[in-house]
Amino acid sequence: MRWACILLPQLAMDGELRQRANPDTPLVLLAGPAQRRRLQAVNPAARALGLKPGQSLTSAQALSQNFATAPYDLAAIERCQQFLAAWGYRYSAQVSLHYPRCLLLEVQSSLGLFGPWPRFEARLRKELTTLGFRHRITLAPNPAAARALANVHDGLAVDDGNALHQALGQLPVDRIGLSREVAAALSRMGVRNLAQVLTLPRDGLAKRFSAEVLIQLDRLLGQRPLAMEFYRPPDVFEGRIELNFEVESHQALLFPLRRLTADLAAYLAGRDSGVQRFILHLEHRNRPDSQVPVGLLSAEREAAMLFELTRGRLEQQQLPAPVLAVRLVAHDLPPFVPEHRVMFEERPQQSLPWEQLRERLRARLGDDAVQGLGARADHRPERTWSSRWADVTLPPCGPRPGWLLTEPQPLREGTVKLLSGPERIESGWWDGGDVRRDYYLIETRAGQRGWAFRTVGDGSLMLHGWFA
Structure with missing residues (x-):
């Protein structure tokens, strides 16, 4: 078997930047009590101002006032991980979130469908970049080794046992998944990398350290399996984007709408489903949500089409109050049947297929303005x-x-x-x-x-x- 590890080193920051129309604006994520706020994460634009993680908010404001702040939200990180797991389920039946901020995919059984690993890896990277997530990807014969190699490498692919031993042997002891105390103790013994650890007598390691150390070494070498729980996609999609200011126009809602429909399309592709009905919730202050229902005559999952249809419905909605957040909920997720296409398309390039044209007309003109001809099971x-x-x-x-x-x-x-x-x-x-x-x-x-x-x-x- 071969396992791919997708490490997401800036998951919290990427999750926040995905909700912002201009990701190049300096942004910091804050953690800690209100009296002692500190910088947990910074984006490249904020780092260019001299800001860095670990600084107090007071020190950062002394350097510059030209940056935005947002809370370091653990719940938002979990939502991003679940979304990425749903995305990864499109490429592998075995997807795990065993490690934090990391996605493990068994890819050996998927290479026949998606091509050799270099092409498969390029596809994963392209989609992750489009979704807005920075990443590092490694490949190894077992998931524990792939995760450890991702701490140091990006793009490394190891196929056989000899190459795995050589690549793992060069890893520093503080990067192989051991606790901080064990790594510090090994460093004091003069042991700097995994190759030196493996030369030590196993009995001596067992006496000096806990059993978890030997278990981790066996997992890295593929001699002991890693117990993992595999992801199963839920039957409901729910995405939410909290806006940074009160929005009073439809135009300002298009960016979060495009992001939500793209996430819905990625989720649907992962579980091989389409969507036939979903509801867009516009959240207001001190009043119930405004709901924009979107219904389709057949299941669809193309991101551009979902965006255009929802945009058409949204523009017909009068905003009763400023919008604070946008939420998209989809319960009706039937199986998706791809459109039959001929090898040589005779349709003009700029024209739309009938299904897409029909849905756009319904979104623009209303459900009752476009009618068709259907059959009933009746002899009369x-x-x-x-x-x-x-x-x-x-x-x-x-x-x-x-x-x-x-x-x-x-x-x-x-x-x-x-x-x-x-x-x-x-x-x-x-x-x-x-x-x-x-x-x-x-x-x-x-x-x-x-x-x-x-x-x-x-x-x-x-x-x-x-x-x-």
Whole structure:
């Protein structure tokens, strides 16, 4: 087996920057009590001002006042990890969050689908960059080794045992997953890297240190499995972006909306689902949320399409008060069936497929402005169709005309010729629309073919439709 480790060294900062339209603005994350606030993380723009993690807020403000602050939110970090696990589930059935701020993926079984590791790795990096997460990626025969190598390397791929021993042997003792106390004790003994640790007598290590030290060494070398709990995607998607100021216009909501719909698309791709209905919540101060429901006629998961549809619905919504946060909740996540496409697309490049055009028209004009033609499972001809799209299996029957008259018209017997029939239709006794008719295929003197019936017990012939 081969395991990929995706280390996310700036997960808290990246999670906050994803919610901001301008990530290049100096930003620091604060932790600690209100009386002694300190800088937990800084972005590159803040570091350029001389700010660094560990500084007190007072010291940082003495250097510069031109930076924004946000709390160091552990709950937000957990939400980001869960989202990334859902994203990684697209590429591997075994995804684990065993280590904090880290994603483990078993990729050996995925290489046949996504190509050799260099191509697979490039795809992972491209998507992580698009999602806004800085990362380091390593590959090793076991997850513990991949995690340890990510502490020092980025892009290293180790395939066999000999190369693994050599790469692990160069790791400093404080980077191989041992506790700080054990690493300090080994350093005082003159042991600097893992290769030197492995030359020490195993019995001596067992007497001097706890059993966890030998267990960790065995895990790194692949001699003991790492017990992990694998991720399973939930059946509900919920994303929330808290805005930095009160928003009173639709235009200012487009950036968080684009981010939320992109996250929804990534989540759907991970669990191989689509979305058919979701709700956009606009949170206000001291009043209930404004809700923008978005419904689709078929399951979709393309990020650009979801954004355009939600944008169209949002622009029709009047904002009753300034918006403080945006939340997107999706419960209806049916299986996704990709659109059938031909190898050589004859559709003009700038035109949209019918499904996307239909949804855009519904978003812009309203659900009732765009109607289709659907079928109903009913033998009565006037009730077998609907103005709503529907996927219904029709009951078996004979030929039916393409043009059905709104009201049947009487015919004179001598003006038409009966070609076939009768076909008896008896139905509708349960809803008060009972019919008992004998239908015939007819032909007029001019050669037109029609569909006519006689009501059982009444001899008059009534024209009901025309064949093409």
